[in-house]
Amino acid sequence: MAVLGLGRSGLATARALRAGGADVVAWDDGAPAREKAEGEGIELRDLSKAKAWEGVALLVTSPGIPHLYPKPHPAIAAARAAGVPVDNDIGLFFRSFATREWDSFDQRPKVVAVTGSNGKSTTSALIHHILAESGRPTQLAGNIGRGVLDIEPARDGEVVVLELSSYQTDLARALTPDVAVFTNLSPDHLDRHGGLGGYFAAKRRLFAEGGPDRAVIGIDEDEGRYLANQLSEGKGDDRVIEVSSGQKLEGAAWSVFARKGFLAEWRRGRQVASVDLRDVKGLPGAHNHQNACAAWAVARSLGLGPRAIEAAMRSYPGLPHRSQRIAERDGVAFVNDSKATNVDSAAKALQAFQKIRWICGGLEKEGGLGPLVPFLGTVVKGYVIGREAAGFARQLPGIETEICTTMARAVERAVEEAKPGETVLLAPAAASFDQYDNFEKRGEDFAAEVRRHLG
Template identity: 75%
Template sequence: MIPAQGYVDQKVGVLGLGRSGLATARALNAGGARPLVWDDGADARDAAEADGFEVLDLSKTVNLEDMVSLIVSPGIPHLYPKPHPAVAAAWAAGVPVDNDIGLFFRSFATQDWESFDQMPKVIAVTGSNGKSTTSALIHHILTEVKKPTQLAGNIGRGVLDIEPAIEGEVVVLELSSYQIDLARALTPDVAVFTNLTPDHLDRHAGLGGYFAAKRRLFAEGGPDRAIIGVDEPEGAYLANQTNGGNGDDRVIRISSGQKLSGPGWSVFARKGYLSEWRKGRQVASIDLRAIAGLPGAHNHQNACAAYAACRTVGLAPRVIEQAFHSFAGLPHRSQLVAERGGVRFVNDSKATNVDSAAKALQAFKRIRWICGGLEKEGGLDALLPHTDDVLKAYVIGREARNFALKLGGVAHQVCDTMEAAVTAAAQDAKAGDTVLLAPAAASFDQYDSFERRGDDFMRCVKALDD
């Protein structure tokens, strides 16, 4: 645990008592503060009270008297679509509102660092798609080379739940727009932006607000190195805004699909090969095609981002390449779960939006596509140009029939349930086909998370052999 600094004997509110909220309360307690906690759920409040925390309704302004800060969990709206009543009460009472990310960056460095010859570093990764894989891949590479490292944030442990850094350690944080948007302190050594596609638009009042939240990691944080995907206009804009001029190697541009030129530092993947260029010259190349844990162009972009991040902390290209080959990938993200009679079964339940599903569809040939669920804003039209390799779609979800109507000319079968879809796809599949779960929709109509949906897919695949 990282004890929260700067609040000894002071009252600090904690709103939301999920994983990050409880870690925040414990970190405040360890740092000598007096945490006052609240959650809208009675069960969460009861559990916190049983752990010895003082529970207080933070939506009442009178309860915020003498409070020096309110720490808000990332899942709780602080502005759009409307602020939580406790946040509004804090505004009215003049109490600064922050989150655990801001608290982490203010508390990470300790007096122990004065004796270190090599300072710890933080690599923070954000973006719409691929940030989990990129973060896990960076952490994997660092682990493989025996460099001390921890993984936290939107993946793994809460940021305040990790251990205090030791000399030379690299902490890798996956940060969502929710986590970045409210943080009062953002000071990563290396910041990574993978890409931008529409998501969480209600929470940020549109695409512009969503991008503005991501941009804060670079504008507010002032990282020593900025690694930026430039395949969308927003990324190209951010790279230009961050760049100090020709040859500025503080900015590393990355791409999947286009060759990047110019005198600066760039890493890009084309036709399955990763290339690193500096000062107009190629300095390294890696064949990504045989790396089983990184299939498809979207994972090649993740590889470029992770490669660039590891280069900034001094790792050699061949060392990174070797570590790529032992990366197994993350669960529910292009995860090969079985192969039966030459048919592969791939779990990409994390493909919850159109863009991520499109990338999954581009990674495989001869696809038996399991899709459907709680459709997100924007429809499916942007997905249809990427369905050329789909032999047939097997549609699940409570609104499966409506979802199927939006698949255009794609051959399809309405299956409703995962079990029916897996069974039908397996019966139709021939050697060389891939049965791919890439829903292009949220899971909440049938499952409480994309993980549960992916687990159900794997259960159904396993049941084929029973």
């Protein structure tokens, strides 16, 4: 077996394959990763060479490595030329998850898989939290937490919750979750998927390849409505649970929606549960209410009761860098949403708070900032960071902006000017790579600067 890419998931894959008795060869374009793997006794082989494929039965590639667009990695192209099948760790997981031990279990383990453009991390973590708080054995893995081949063997009645990116669903040869969730869709990773259609097609594979027993579908975009319609056999089909933030859904056999801060569950034309989400601090704003609806739908489909789910939601602490309230002083809240790396997620963050001192900017993504303009009404002032801060600020008409360039300067100025009742919000609407290794580092820098100024 060959493994391409030796980051977190790649190393976990190599270890798992070796534990299963496979002979493993591996490669990574980065020397430090190769040295780490070699230190574990993993044989290195330059997989871009044609002769490297003699005796190899399968290539397992890491999700970040292009396999089709903009062009295949040379090692993947070489594998295909040699007739070697290509898969990823997600495909291996679904092919190997069930074991003979399951025959003695009282309750078969299940897999919940969550995909979408925005909210999938929060939705996955919230489902995991609800299950854990309810006493159900559960593990969280995939694009969040641990690699899927690094988790423990499933226990009796356990639910494994997977966050899956389009990179992961696009290539996996097996995708067979018991419950699959589609949160929403907005343009992202378009170069990797050859456009919006290819991006949606990668997400759709989670539902089309294995046919989940239950599908939870966010229908606030055309793609979600299309997917729900494709999966449903008609209005009485409760295998599809429709989810929305802002729409009242009464026509579907089973729906969960949030309006004006209230979550409602409807089944077969009548309301069966309702929750006030407005004071749930770990889930601020309409976008998080959509996440709550999706998590609620999953938990209900797994047999949990409304009271247990509501109690767990109220104790949910939130995820780092995703609408994370990191401090409050003199009536000013400081919120870290560094994960808002695109226009759509930043727009949702801007709708979650009033009177915002907005720290934004970074490596701008394709398509510009035009779609953000309708949501700037909550912004008191923008503090723009990044190497191209001036160009970023010019695309934000109608609001006062200050070119700060660095996080340190932006936080300093926002702290100086913020008044009681306002929120200092980091929601960059841009990638971090012009100044940081990743969005986590950017969020950590914001939090550190806030702590420095607040003492």
